[in-house]
Amino acid sequence: MSMVTLATAPAAGAATAMPLKGNTPVKISARDANVYYGDKHALKHVELDIRRNEVTALIGPSGCGKSTFLRCLNRMNDVIENCRVTGTITLDGEDIYARELDVVVLRARVGMVFQKPNPFPKTIFDNVAYGPRIHGMATNRRELEEVVQTSLERAGLWKEVKDRLKDAGTGLSGGQQQRLCIARAIAVSPEVILMDEPCSALDPIATARIEELIDELRQNYTIVIVTHSMQQAARVSQRTAFFHLGELVETGDTPQIFTSPKDQRTQGYITGRFG
Numbered sequence: 001m002s003m004v005t006l007a008t009a010p011a012a013g014a015a016t017a018m019p020l021k022g023n024t025p026v027k028i029s030a031r032d033a034n035v036y037y038g039d040k041h042a043l044k045h046v047e048l049d050i051r052r053n054e055v056t057a058l059i060g061p062s063g064c065g066k067s068t069f070l071r072c073l074n075r076m077n078d079v080i081e082n083c084r085v086t087g088t089i090t091l092d093g094e095d096i097y098a099r100e101l102d103v104v105v106l107r108a109r110v111g112m113v114f115q116k117p118n119p120f121p122k123t124i125f126d127n128v129a130y131g132p133r134i135h136g137m138a139t140n141r142r143e144l145e146e147v148v149q150t151s152l153e154r155a156g157l158w159k160e161v162k163d164r165l166k167d168a169g170t171g172l173s174g175g176q177q178q179r180l181c182i183a184r185a186i187a188v189s190p191e192v193i194l195m196d197e198p199c200s201a202l203d204p205i206a207t208a209r210i211e212e213l214i215d216e217l218r219q220n221y222t223i224v225i226v227t228h229s230m231q232q233a234a235r236v237s238q239r240t241a242f243f244h245l246g247e248l249v250e251t252g253d254t255p256q257i258f259t260s261p262k263d264q265r266t267q268g269y270i271t272g273r274f275g
């Protein structure tokens with residue numbers, strides 16, 4: 001597999017990464033971020049800036065710490081027993097591990113979409129309305145309906161479901177369920193959306209649809225995506241970070257990472273020599 005092919009050959013129907021804007025502001029910043037599971041030092045001294053309105057892809061071999069790092073960004077590691085995070089992670093300059101920080105508010109600002117679509121066992125409408133209801137974001141039914149419609153539109157699902165909002169979310173196809181989960185994340189007006197291998201359970205057509213959506217969403221949100229597919233990272237992201245054995249080995253503009261990586265380990269991974 002050639003490095004150049006990865007960066008220049010998007011699959012049919014897939015989104016193509018836009019050129020970088022200069023001096024894009026930093027949205028999230030990690031400084032000396034470490035994660036321990038008991039005695040295991042799983043993430044080591046990570047320093048990474050995630051820029052606003054860009055898609056940052058986290059790549060690397062299995063077990064290198066991609067998901068662990070992703071979960072640091074909205075404190076999802078807090079719910080894992082024996083997991084300890086050190087260092088500093090800021091969102092718009094604010095320390096998200098500060099004692100006084102409200103984690104519920106943080107997770108509304110930094111939403112998450114998981115590997116396997118996981119709609120609630122509720123109607124399509126109620127899946128999307130759930131967050132706005134618990135955060136008190138709508139004062140009446142009409143406002144709630146508007147939030148639900150806008151979120152489904154942004155997730156590219158409205159036209160397919162507008163006549164069946166009372167059907168179960170779990171009755172949708174896998175790709176539709178994942179877009180429903182994206183609509184559910186969007187409904188609480190997040191600033192950042194974290195995606196942990198969001199296409200791994202989807203077929204190529206549903207994957208292409210989600211990739212197009214990711215490219216549209218970055219106009220309004222900052223996106224961080226973990227992916228095992230280097231082709232997907234090359235197609236959807238503007239920045240790529242390569243992890244190996246818990247270290248952030250290299251980060252840069254996506255075309256640079258895939259065409260002229262600086263580190264031998266990055267080169268070895270993207271050319272398929274290990275991983």
Ligand SMILES: Nc1ncnc2c1ncn2[C@@H]1O[C@H](COP(=O)(O)OP(=O)(O)OP(=O)(O)O)[C@@H](O)[C@H]1O
Pocket residue numbers: 037040042060061062063064065066067068069080
């Ligand atoms: N809950 C946990 N308890 C103990 N160790 C864990 C836990 N979650 C992850 N680890 C370990 O931390 C390291 C990093 O795991 P992580 O899941 O972040 O890697 P990854 O790069 O996302 O892997 P994959 O691509 O396979 O999903 C691995 O060695 C893993 O075994």
